[in-house]
Amino acid sequence: MLKVEELSKNYGDFVAVDRISFSAGKGVVFGLLGPNGAGKSTAINCISGLLQPTSGRAFVAGHDTVAESKAARQKLGVVPQELALYEDLSAVENLRYWGKAYGLRGDALDARVAEVLEHIGLADRAKDLPKEFSGGMKRRLNFGCGVVHKPPVILLDEPTVGVDPQSRARLFDLVEAERDAGACILYTTHYMEEAERLCDSLAIIDHGKIIAQGTVDELRAKLGARDVLQLSGSFPPDATRHAMEALSNNGNHDLEFVSQEQQSITLTLSNASQHLPAIFEAVSVAGGNVSETSLRSPNLETLFLLLTGKELRE
Ligand SMILES: Nc1ncnc2c1ncn2[C@@H]1O[C@H](COP(=O)(O)OP(=O)(O)OP(=O)(O)O)[C@@H](O)[C@H]1O
Numbered sequence: 001m002l003k004v005e006e007l008s009k010n011y012g013d014f015v016a017v018d019r020i021s022f023s024a025g026k027g028v029v030f031g032l033l034g035p036n037g038a039g040k041s042t043a044i045n046c047i048s049g050l051l052q053p054t055s056g057r058a059f060v061a062g063h064d065t066v067a068e069s070k071a072a073r074q075k076l077g078v079v080p081q082e083l084a085l086y087e088d089l090s091a092v093e094n095l096r097y098w099g100k101a102y103g104l105r106g107d108a109l110d111a112r113v114a115e116v117l118e119h120i121g122l123a124d125r126a127k128d129l130p131k132e133f134s135g136g137m138k139r140r141l142n143f144g145c146g147v148v149h150k151p152p153v154i155l156l157d158e159p160t161v162g163v164d165p166q167s168r169a170r171l172f173d174l175v176e177a178e179r180d181a182g183a184c185i186l187y188t189t190h191y192m193e194e195a196e197r198l199c200d201s202l203a204i205i206d207h208g209k210i211i212a213q214g215t216v217d218e219l220r221a222k223l224g225a226r227d228v229l230q231l232s233g234s235f236p237p238d239a240t241r242h243a244m245e246a247l248s249n250n251g252n253h254d255l256e257f258v259s260q261e262q263q264s265i266t267l268t269l270s271n272a273s274q275h276l277p278a279i280f281e282a283v284s285v286a287g288g289n290v291s292e293t294s295l296r297s298p299n300l301e302t303l304f305l306l307l308t309g310k311e312l313r314e
């Protein structure tokens with residue numbers, strides 16, 4: 001239903017999206033997980049036709065988004081990161097506007113708008129203006145506007161940013177309902193919990209490039225069962241590295257020295273908590289000291305940390 005082939009977008013000399021490829025079928029949520037500025041919105045805007053790709057192609061329900069842009073657009077529902085609501089139109093009028101824009105008329109329009117209002121939990125606020133709504137209610141209405149014409153492919157760009165936990169849960173339900181009804185959904189986020197919870201498969205994107213791709217389980221398997229251990233303190237560079245490598249050779253076979261910052265080091269290893277005393281001892285012998293320890297079990301966030309050396313959320 002959705003296919004992206006070697007898609008790139010440059011802004012002048014700056015490469016915002018760098019030859020990304022992925023595909024997703026019916027009834028699937030595909031995630032694009034990456035930090036601020038990774039290129040998620042740029043990718044979505046290329047697929048939706050808002051931006052012209054610099055190179056590469058995208059297909060929506062088999063239609064090339066450039067060569068057959070009109071046919072592709074008919075099959076698409078877009079829920080943009082920036083709210084696309086008319087503040088001087090009521091909730092129901094916003095939905096009717098988008099329904100009409102996609103060719104719905106008469107009874108079909110009335111019925112679908114009523115259904116969506118119910119679905120997004122705003123039936124009792126139908127006549128109110130979005131400016132009187134909370135952030136979560138606006139997000140829900142934004143979502144409704146994107147799906148009012150029952151598109152088979154839906155692009156959701158960070159739909160939960162700035163919403164309270166209750167609205168977030170409600171938005172998850174909405175996404176899952178569209179998926180269960182057979183839609184193919186592209187979901188961008190910088191929250192790994194959302195990606196883990198919602199996405200059947202996903203691509204991790206950073207600086208415009210896909211740096212890992214697969215199902216959540218496949219991506220977790222890349223880490224193996226290793227924990228990620230970050231130590232803060234002071235660490236003489238070479239001596240610390242050598243000490244860790246020596247430890248690794250002397251029994252902690254899967255200990256890996258990932259990176260060293262000015263006042264921290266990052267390691268991965270299995271059952272890290274059992275090996276903490278030996279690690280502290282080795283740091284001390286190397287002339288360093290540990291002031292703080294952070295131990296995390298493997299998840300998409302730690303995978304991102306290992307792949308890029310930085311946190312997903314700055
Ligand atoms: N019109 C533009 N002109 C020049 N650079 C741009 C333009 N739009 C975006 N960029 C740059 O392209 C990169 C990708 O931006 P994009 O908005 O796609 O990221 P994002 O992953 O959606 O981030 P966020 O999570 O903050 O929404 C950023 O470095 C951004 O500064």
Ligand SMILES: [Mg+2]
Nearest residue numbers: 040041042081
């Ligand atoms: Mg964005």
